Amino acid sequence: MRRRLIPLTTAATLFAAVAGAQTTPAVSPKMPAWDANFSLGLISNSKKDEGQDHDGSSVHAEGRVDVGHYWTQHLKTEAGVSILNTWDDYTYESFPVPGLPGGGYSIINKEMRMTLFTPTVTYQFLENQFAHPYVSGGARIGFLEAHSTRFPQTNTLNRLSYSVPALDSTDSTIVVRPILAAGFKSYFNERTFMRTEAQASFGADESAHLALRIGFGFDF
Secondary structure (H helix, E strand, O other), rough: OOOHHHHHHHHHHHHHHHHHHHHHHOOOOOOOOOOEEEEEEEEEEOOHHHHOOOOEEEEEEEEEEEEEEEEOOOEEEEEEEEEEEEEEEEEEEEEEEOOOOEEEEEEEEEEEEEEEEEEEEEOOOOOOOOEEEEEEEEEEEEEEEEEEEOEEEEEOOOOOEEEEEEEEEEEEEEEEEEEEEEEEEEEOOOOEEEEEEEEEEEOOOEEEEEEEEEEEEEEO
């Protein structure tokens, strides 16, 4: 009798283990809370937002880092920091000079740099594991820095000479513009992806200015 109980007990134990394994729910992978990516691209800017008096656009190379936080599988908030290439500009300065009805003038050279901070709200479509289209809306906050220089010089106008002093100063302004963006996150695996994006901002000249960028990132 004891010999029969041993095989029956073993069989019952194995059956219970198999049944328990079949009824245990599968554990789904944890949704990432954050993502980060680095991208390169070209960005168009309003000349008026760059301190110039006339309409038109300037195109700059852009390097950008974005960090986003997922609140749900589809909704996240994001913050990006961009550094644009520096560019040169110049302006004329006029000032009164005794004996010259129109006054004197000088040329001021400017080295310009703009850093952008871009907070956005993003909605990501679909739930597949490959491509996720998304749309974003937010603001583009531009910190424009102008380093103005001028060498000391002596100008002559209408046979009258006048001195122009040296100049070395830095001025900063902040420009805030609304933006809309759309793009794709294309995944290589569960965590790493390529990101492409097109963005439109609306400048002081009341026209849209585009930006295009491509980059790589990861979820964590």
